[in-house]
Amino acid sequence: MNPNLFSDISRPTLLIDQQRVQRNIQRMAEKALRAGVRLRPHFKTHQSARVGEWFRPFGIEAITVSSLDMAVYFARHGWKDILVAFPLNLRQMTLVRHLSKLIRLGVLVESSAHVEALAGSVEGAVDVWIKVDSGSRRTGLAWDNPSSILELARQVREQPLLNLRGLLTHAGETYKSQSVTEVVQRFQRSNQRMNQVRQFLEQNGIDDLEVSVGDTPGCSLSDDFEGVDEIRPGNFVFYDAQMAQLGACREAEIAAVVACPLVALHPNRGEAVIYGGAVHFSKDAVLENGAAVYGWVVQLNEQGWSARTPGGALVRLSQEHGILRLPAEVFSSLAVGDLIGVIPAHVCLTVSALGVYRTLQGEWIETLVRASAPAEPA
Amino acid sequence: MNPNLFSDISRPTLLIDQQRVQRNIQRMAEKALRAGVRLRPHFKTHQSARVGEWFRPFGIEAITVSSLDMAVYFARHGWKDILVAFPLNLRQMTLVRHLSKLIRLGVLVESSAHVEALAGSVEGAVDVWIKVDSGSRRTGLAWDNPSSILELARQVREQPLLNLRGLLTHAGETYKSQSVTEVVQRFQRSNQRMNQVRQFLEQNGIDDLEVSVGDTPGCSLSDDFEGVDEIRPGNFVFYDAQMAQLGACREAEIAAVVACPLVALHPNRGEAVIYGGAVHFSKDAVLENGAAVYGWVVQLNEQGWSARTPGGALVRLSQEHGILRLPAEVFSSLAVGDLIGVIPAHVCLTVSALGVYRTLQGEWIETLVRASAPAEPA
Numbered sequence: 001m002n003p004n005l006f007s008d009i010s011r012p013t014l015l016i017d018q019q020r021v022q023r024n025i026q027r028m029a030e031k032a033l034r035a036g037v038r039l040r041p042h043f044k045t046h047q048s049a050r051v052g053e054w055f056r057p058f059g060i061e062a063i064t065v066s067s068l069d070m071a072v073y074f075a076r077h078g079w080k081d082i083l084v085a086f087p088l089n090l091r092q093m094t095l096v097r098h099l100s101k102l103i104r105l106g107v108l109v110e111s112s113a114h115v116e117a118l119a120g121s122v123e124g125a126v127d128v129w130i131k132v133d134s135g136s137r138r139t140g141l142a143w144d145n146p147s148s149i150l151e152l153a154r155q156v157r158e159q160p161l162l163n164l165r166g167l168l169t170h171a172g173e174t175y176k177s178q179s180v181t182e183v184v185q186r187f188q189r190s191n192q193r194m195n196q197v198r199q200f201l202e203q204n205g206i207d208d209l210e211v212s213v214g215d216t217p218g219c220s221l222s223d224d225f226e227g228v229d230e231i232r233p234g235n236f237v238f239y240d241a242q243m244a245q246l247g248a249c250r251e252a253e254i255a256a257v258v259a260c261p262l263v264a265l266h267p268n269r270g271e272a273v274i275y276g277g278a279v280h281f282s283k284d285a286v287l288e289n290g291a292a293v294y295g296w297v298v299q300l301n302e303q304g305w306s307a308r309t310p311g312g313a314l315v316r317l318s319q320e321h322g323i324l325r326l327p328a329e330v331f332s333s334l335a336v337g338d339l340i341g342v343i344p345a346h347v348c349l350t351v352s353a354l355g356v357y358r359t360l361q362g363e364w365i366e367t368l369v370r371a372s373a374p375a376e377p378a
Numbered sequence: 379m380n381p382n383l384f385s386d387i388s389r390p391t392l393l394i395d396q397q398r399v400q401r402n403i404q405r406m407a408e409k410a411l412r413a414g415v416r417l418r419p420h421f422k423t424h425q426s427a428r429v430g431e432w433f434r435p436f437g438i439e440a441i442t443v444s445s446l447d448m449a450v451y452f453a454r455h456g457w458k459d460i461l462v463a464f465p466l467n468l469r470q471m472t473l474v475r476h477l478s479k480l481i482r483l484g485v486l487v488e489s490s491a492h493v494e495a496l497a498g499s500v501e502g503a504v505d506v507w508i509k510v511d512s513g514s515r516r517t518g519l520a521w522d523n524p525s526s527i528l529e530l531a532r533q534v535r536e537q538p539l540l541n542l543r544g545l546l547t548h549a550g551e552t553y554k555s556q557s558v559t560e561v562v563q564r565f566q567r568s569n570q571r572m573n574q575v576r577q578f579l580e581q582n583g584i585d586d587l588e589v590s591v592g593d594t595p596g597c598s599l600s601d602d603f604e605g606v607d608e609i610r611p612g613n614f615v616f617y618d619a620q621m622a623q624l625g626a627c628r629e630a631e632i633a634a635v636v637a638c639p640l641v642a643l644h645p646n647r648g649e650a651v652i653y654g655g656a657v658h659f660s661k662d663a664v665l666e667n668g669a670a671v672y673g674w675v676v677q678l679n680e681q682g683w684s685a686r687t688p689g690g691a692l693v694r695l696s697q698e699h700g701i702l703r704l705p706a707e708v709f710s711s712l713a714v715g716d717l718i719g720v721i722p723a724h725v726c727l728t729v730s731a732l733g734v735y736r737t738l739q740g741e742w743i744e745t746l747v748r749a750s751a752p753a754e755p756a
Contacts, residue, residue, distance in 0.1 A: 010469035011447070044697055066698045067653075069389070086698055087641035089653050090715030091388035110642055113714040138699060139642050139651050172696070263465035264488055264517050273517050275445075275467050279730040283661035318550070319422055319726055320444045320464055321516060336491040337468030348697055352657040353731065 005362050006259065006300055006339055012276040013259045014350060014357035015341075016238065016365070017304050020255035022054055024236050028219065029058035035225040040064050040083060042214065042234025045348045047367035048357075049077035051237065064214075064232045068095045073368040075103050082106065085168065085214070085232060087131065087139050088114045093121040100124045108168060110140050112155055119159040128156050129168040129212060132197055134190040136172035143169075143193040146200040153206045166210030166229065167194055167201075174217040180247040187218025188226075195227035217248040240347035241296050245286045256357070257298055257305050257341040258350065260322065267331040274340060277320040281342070282349030288313065295342035297324055304360050305341045314342050383740050384637065384678055384717055390654040391637045392728060392735035393719075394743070395682050398633035399615055400432055406597065406614050407436035413603040418442050418461060420592065420612025423726045425745035426735075427455035429615065442592075442610045446473045451746040453481050460484065463546065463592065463610060465509065465517050466492045471499040478502045486546060488518050490533055497537040506534050507546040507590060510575055512568040514550035521547075521571040524578040531584045544588030544607065545572055545579075552595040558625040565596030566604075573605040595626040618725035619674050623664045634735070635676055635683050635719040636728065638700065645709040652718060655698040659720070660727030666691065673720035675702055682738050683719045692720050 005015075025041075032039035041055060044066040052063070052074060062081040065071045068089065071082045083106035088096070090113070099105045106127035109115050118126065130152055133140035141149050149167070156164045171190035177183040194211045201209060210229035213219075219233040220243070238256040239249040260276035285292035297312025298305040309330060316323040324340070334340070344350040351357065355369035383393075403419075410417035419433060422444040430441070430452065440459040443449050446467065449460045461484035466474070468491070477483045484505035487493050496504065508530055511518035519527050527545070534542045549568035555561040572589045579587060588607035591597075597611040598621070616634040617627040638654035663670035675690025676683040687708060694701040702718070712718070722728040729735065733747035 010467065010473075086653070087651060089388065089639050089641055091639045091717075095388075111714055117715070137647070138694075138696065138701065261467050261469045263467055269515070273465060275464070278660060278662065278727050282656060282731075283727070284656065316516075318516065319730070323516065336465075336489055337495070339469075349656050349661070352697070353660075 005358075005360060009259050009339060010261065012261075012274075012280040012354070014354050015257050015259055015304070016357050016359055017255045018054075018359045018361065020253060021051065021237055024239065024253060024255060025055055025058060028233060028236050029055075029060065031219075031223075032231060035223075035228075037225050037228050038062060038230040040212070040230050040232050041237070042066070042085065042232050043074060044070065045234040045237050045351065047351055047369060048365050049074065050365045052077060052079065064234070068092045068099065070368055071099055071103075071105070075099060080104060083127070083129070083212075083232075084108070085170070088118060090114070090117045093117060096126075097121050097123060100126050106165060109152065109156065112152065115152065115155050115159065115162070119162060122161050125161050125163050127165040128162045129165055130156070132167050132169045132194060134169040134171055134193045135186070136170060138170070138172055140169065143197050146197050149197055150201055150204050150206065153201055157206065164206070164209065166212055167197055168212040169194055170214035171218055172215065174215050175242070175246065177217065177246065180221055183217045183246065183248065184222045187213075187215065187222050188224060190218070191225070191227050198227075216243060217246055220248040235348060238347045238351075241286050241293070241343050241345045242284070251308060254343055256347050256350070257300075257343055258295070258354075259300060259339045259341055262334060262336055262338045262340055265331060265334060265336060267328065270325055270328060272324045272326055272331075272334065272340070274322040274324060274342070275320065276322040276342065278317040279319055280350070280353055281314070281317060281322070281344055282346065282353045283317060284346035284349055286345050291315070293345065294322070295344050297326065298341040298343060300339055300341045308343070383736075383738060387637050387717060388639065390639075390652075390658040390732070392732050393635050393637055393682070394616065394735050394737055395633045396737045396739065398631060399429065402614050402617065402631060402633060403433055403436060406611060407433075407438065409597075409601075410609060413601075413606075415603050415606050416440060416608040418590070418608050418610050419615070420444070420463065420610050421452060422448065423612040423615050423729065425729055425747060426743050427452065428743045430455060430457065442612070446470045446477065448746055449477055449481075449483070453477060458482060461505070461507070461590075461610075462486070463548070466496060468492070468495045471495060474504075475499050475501060478504050484543060487530065487534065490530065493530065493533050493537065493540070497540060500539050503539050503541050505543040506540045507543055508534070510545050510547045510572060512547040512549055512571045513564070514548060516548070516550055518547065521575050524575050527575055528579055528582050528584065531579055535584065542584070542587065544590055545575055546590040547572055548592035549596055550593065552593050553620070553624065555595065555624065558599055561595045561624065561626065562600045565591075565593065565600045566602060568596070569603070569605050576605075594621060595624055598626040613726060616725045616729075619664050619671070619721050619723045620662070629686060632721055634725050634728070635678075635721055636673070636732075637678060637717045637719055640712060640714055640716045640718055643709060643712060643714060645706065648703055648706060650702045650704055650709075650712065650718070652700040652702060652720070653698065654700040654720065656695040657697055658728070658731055659692070659695060659700070659722055660724065660731045661695060662724035662727055664723050669693070671723065672700070673722050675704065676719040676721060678717055678719045686721070
């Protein structure tokens, strides 16, 4: 570790453990290889060209993003096969046309309005995925109404520039599971539903469709990918408290911690105040004993950070303040002006809020959100 | 209104109604004038040099910010009297020294560690406010233990460059009130407690202290500012769903709405999907019938936006998706690709997440967070 890594940190700063990140990537890539599925990692978690490069040694060439702007960013950084896993935004069709000429672009449709707008806009071929709602009730056509999916598939097939690539879902219900077993069951149930839809379409003359599935919990915990052609996990690159609580990762696999200055200590009520609030962490939570917890407390050390401090939790957030609940015995080793670490509840939002992060070797890593690393203003 | 204002919006875009903003500023400035208190508005809500200028016609010269970086930004934009209403961050003392030479800087202390670090760092005079916890249990020395406040005050007075300016609190408990009456009661109770502390200090030889109080709910709703020298509301510049729900503003005073592209419609379950998620709104909520609501739905129109669509609410957020609950009769007038408006639950976090906003006249307003307005990437 760079001995100056912590000494020059003066603001809430997201640290990542590059070794853990690379191991997380390797584990998922090897799993995909064993299962014979394409890993098309979701880059919305790290949002960084630099971290993107760490995927290349594992043969990753196709990626997923969550906005057209993110597709532009990664296209600029050399990625040639990009799927925008978000319902097609009809107000950005100029960008869709532009991207379709630049890369192998994949988009999602779930209505004839999407298909018509797409057919009227693109000049080159585009991969089209029909978004199927396999149970999460966020977006997509319902899996149990396959006739409407068939109708849309036929509409896509009528358009010469639209390459109907397959059926895509995100089994978001895995995130709300109560056990590891339930995650796996929900993930596999979603995959089975997708294959029922695929079979129905095949029986009706629409063949050669792939099935693409998402979600870090399911991809981390399941070993059975029957009927799946492509997986799109994203969060696994860093993991976080939500994933550890769900059992989707071990705590030792979490690769991101926010270093925060301690600005006030209140041992009498078992609380400390950090510089690190809702504008830094965003405001997703895990539930502990029915109460929202925005992060877990760790101690920074020469290796990076310690295991979770038992009972330590980020329990309240205002705009710039965070309130930590800490066990009494911790206070004797803390002073105002020290740094303390917090594992975020949901790292994707924290990355987006901070816009930049730093490895344990001291390298600043920029994201789409922030063009350059922060400098001490003067 | 600029007729092109909405037509070129393709991403989640925060719109502000400049007239409403200026009326909100005028109302608070006139109220402060009537009450004979200094209005030191909190600029953490708008975070913008441009909006800051709208305060000047009302004689505002002293401002509040929530970080040293924000102080640097506003100092660069001509503000000469800036209070950083956040516990002193001992890891940014170089910046404190720099600012102390540049402007009339105010900082908060609540421990001898703060006072010692400050005395050891500054080269010019600094205004020092003792942070008092008047009941909100976030930061500060407890109002009901005035001896510790007295001790800290004496310590500050011993330092020649530290100008003990007064006692400061934020009555954060007003935000959790159940009625307008309760807001006013809690605000005034906090003010009384602050004056009890001031009196105790006076009796012990520490005199000439000001009392500075915060919070938009209390300052919006109370007409009694007895014992108060300075008020620091921030949110009132825009207001939001939280403030309207609390009764701190009328809905017609809310000056900020996020315009979001509709990307999918699900009339069968009364929901629509917008491009506009947790990375745009952040994730604060108001509670409606016990459930979290992240924003209220309005229709954009030639005047800006309509009154709230009854029953329309932003009920779920993922990274980029928002799910609106909408009454059945609304769907017939909506199409994928339309824009719809959402009043954010907590506008301060939304401003910070988006980093830039736009007036109804089409002017882009930049903030500290984002250096320049977004351009369509190509």
